[in-house]
Amino acid sequence: MYQFNYHKPSTLTEATSRMVEAEEGAYLSGGMTLIPTLKQRLAAPSDVIDLSGLPGMSGISIDGDIVSIGAMTRHAEVAASDAIPALAELAGGIGDAHVRNRGTLGGSIANSDPAADYPAAIVALDSTVRTSIGPIAGGDFFTGLFETALREGEIVTSVDFRIPDAAAYEKFPNPASRYAVVGVMVARCGDAVCVGVTGAGPHAFRATALEEALAADFSPGAVDGVAVDSSDFNADIHASAEYRAHLVGVLTKRAVARIG
Amino acid sequence: MDIKVTVNGTTHHLDVPDNTLLVDVLRERLGLTGTHVGCDTSQCGACVVHMDGTAVKSCTVLAGQADGAGVTTIEGIGRPDDLHPMQAAFRENHALQCGFCTPGMIMSAIDMVQKSEGRLDEAAVRDGLEGNLCRCTGYHNIVKAVLSAQDSM
């Protein structure tokens, strides 16, 4: 690790001003992504700003059909909550127990790792990302490979999810890292069907062709004829773009079957 | 920076560089070399300790994040003549060979059993060990050990 100054601010304003003051600042939540990056000297922030001391950033609350999850809420806590079972299942499948004990919702989505799980839920469930500046619609949050709509110094404070009528998450883990090669969240809200896909492309996205087919006929069979465009899909030693496209179909079917 | 950590019941006030990892505090500053380092990508679990009662990878926690916390390491759970049931189960079931993954395995396994609701079955134990690599045992006996320890814990 390079040297840096560690800060643990106790208010949001203090945190953002630390960031402004820093030559190159980095927020720290669970550290499950940032710290390995630092250890390997792949990043050299001058200041690391630990968000864990900020009040009100952690916890799960339900208000009507909105579940609000603090950005600092650990994956393990979400996994143990029954607010949205599909989301709990997703969180329970992130990394391993130790990662879930530390990693947070805010850190995960701010990072926009193409293979992260949460992003599938952010795009599939009607969600709003709340930040130190203002709300961002979940559908607009992920903008590219490791890129989000967050502006400089902006802190994710919580995420609101509208409780779906039914939802299921299916993950095909990378055999080595256990991140998602492909993860698909299917959610039904009234007549609408949302299919959020992570792992396959540069960032999480909604598979509109699948959504249309499922809106017309919500059954696994409806997925069969739908072509998944894999032109900008990721390819690596574990899975080609073509295989990922195939998995999107398989996992969507499985999620649909589970919702029934 | 100054930190205060209570490790295995003893409170230490330490002055450490800001970029210090918890594992280095334990190994280098406190001489608790039972906690091991096996990777640089936070995957192997050789470094697992309990922080405020929860299993964490001490290679992926900054000293600052551990400020004020209570930490338990493998050295803090039992002595050779007074073993923790999980330690005893590892020995009884030959759940270790070279011993390098063992401290992390034991700390993870204790947390797994403590957090489990009801009895763990083989599949749950295998799943729960996802964050711990062992190259020697093929996991067979580790799984046996964890299953047996849950009865004595």
Added chain:
Amino acid sequence: MATETGIGASVKRKEDARFITGAGRYTDDVGQHGQTYAVFARSPYARARLNGLDTSAALATDGVVAVFTGADLQASEVGDLPCGWMVKSKDGSDMVQPPHPPLAVSSVNYVGEPYAVVIGETLEAAKNGAEALDPDFEEQDAVVDLATAAEADQIHESVPNNQCYDWELGDKAATDAAFAQAHHVASIDIVNNRLIPNAIEPRAALGEYDEASGTYTLHTTSQNPHLERLVLAAFVNIAPEARLRVISPDVGGGFGSKIFVYAEETAVIWAAGQLRRPVKWRAERSESFLADAHGRDHVTHAELALAEDGRFLGLRVKNKANMGAYLSTFASSVPTYLYGTLMAGQYKTPAIYVEVQSLFTNTAPVDAYRGAGRPEATYVVERLVETAAREMGIDPAELRRRNFIQPADFPYETPVALTYDTGDYEASLDRALDHADYSGFQARREASEQGGKKRGIGFSCYIEACGLAPSQVAISLGAGVGLFEVGEVRVDVTGSVTVVTGSHSHGQSHETTFAQIISDKLGVPFENVTVLHGDTGRSDYALGTYGSRSLAVGGSAIIKATDKIIAKGKKIAAHMLEAKEDQVEFEDGSFNVADSNQSLTFGEVAFAAYVPANYPLEELEPGLSEKAFYDPPNFTYPAGAHICEVEVDPDTGVVTIEKFVAVDDFGHVINPMIVEGQVHGGLAQGIGQALLEHGVYDDTGQLLSGSYMDYTMPRADDLPSFTVDTTVTPCTHNPLGVKGCGEAGAIGSTAAVMNAVTDALGVKDVPMPATSETVWRALRNGGNG
């Protein structure tokens, strides 16, 4: 003496007490006052000329103590890293060995090759210094593909066609003649995937120099500290052995990768001498991936000729083996004497011919990894036999049975230079078939099909040769060292026993197994036996642990020493009891005079040896401490039957191991619990090779699987619980009747898994590892992925 701690008992391990309480002492746990930290600068290119190296900024970095380059080592006459086994080509010429300086001097030949070491007051300072180095690299096209390496650019000036050697074994004419008679010829083209060993403890070294005495001490993660010392003394020129002590304390797994003498500890111990300060290095995992010697990596064509009734007539193997960029310590022997010699398998194949071309590429050096050559050989033989069975419509178990060497045939001389001493292959197969419920397989397959899955079963009846090795045989075949072992049994004044073995345990449990033997033979309580190992300052020159030799060779040395103890004890007892020496018997820990009630305990005799009041000092030296060297007359030949049953999800290609049965014959077993543990670990590695693990380089020689993010290590949830059992035909030529058990799991299992996968899919071959995409493609193409 059948007791709870004697031979045959599943005694709980002595070493566990420290490991489960965090009191183990591994190299990285050893620290010395005033120590400095070493960081290696590693090549980012697979192949480049190193035209210059500006160290000024590095030297000026805060906290940097020194920077040493390849040129510095050369100027100080630090020798090259040698390969210890001379293999000759078909034409009788010596293998070609390129220069292998510990730190690269003018060219680099694989990503991760070290070219400088920076020493800092802190690790951070050393890292900063390493980043400040300014090397002038001129990148060249890398040679990565093994299959075409012979035709590619020449990597080393002294190595035409990138060929290390072109070796052969067996009778070509007889084999060709056998093929001419064949009713059926089965042939396969297979790749044995590159593996990266990944002991969970990364390699480490701590070098110290004592100015007053001029002696060096190296703590390092070595499986064989004496070999390390020999190479550092005789080839690298650090210091003569007498002034160089190598200590391998607790070592966190080796699997072969810690046999070899590497650049890092070489540079560390040398630098300690230059700086007169302790120098410490511990690999980060990314360095382990790049710079530990890798394993396997073969491309093979093989054919089996069969008669109409399924009898094997001949076997032909043409293999290319990847050596990586340089010859690692034992690299040359792995695809030759540890591979070609195993091609008979468990079968009476009368004619065999094996050709192996070893080639250099711009990849990490490849050397022995658990099994070393025997897994590769087993993979060839057992995939071929299974293929032949399917093609001829003969049940694969039955085809094997028809060709097994029978118990009456032993000792059996194979056409590929080995003499098997004993075995009963059918017994293991029968037992395995039972455990696997072979007769119920069809019903299980149908049940899987009902559920939309495919199910397959695969066999592997492996044999291996281990317990390396008869020194004279090995030396005549090119080994540069003898392969005996030393054991010392020191009886203490009060009758407790300290055993010093030259063998090394990095998971194998010597402290327990060897204590069991001693306790059993001498009747000394198990808890009063202490086993020491891993220190050139403690034991005589020894060869260490690899090739499943610890018990068969190291244990035999201890038995020999124990026999000497008993013989001397009898003399002492005879004197004390005023009896004739040949009247004294030793049993259950006491010396008894035949047909009398006179006896002395072992402790009484020991005490008399050290307090020689009533003692024949004119004839006998005082003391009771004996040492023995044991050179095995033959290899040991563990063999067994592995059966794997898999289920494949055709939608995704995911393979699940439903059942794995391993029935092995290790001869007599000292501690069944420990032996089973060895098998489990080996199985995990063999299954890992089949389904998960793959060291992959891209076309430019960058390692794509360079961390646990991309190199798939078997985890708990990838594996089933195993069904493990043993049959026993005692080894005929060592005193314990034991055979090596450390590698068998990794040797037999891979072929069984792949035979099961191909059976499930109904295809001839699937490339290893059979990852989900590979399997999915194989299914879609109805053939080779």
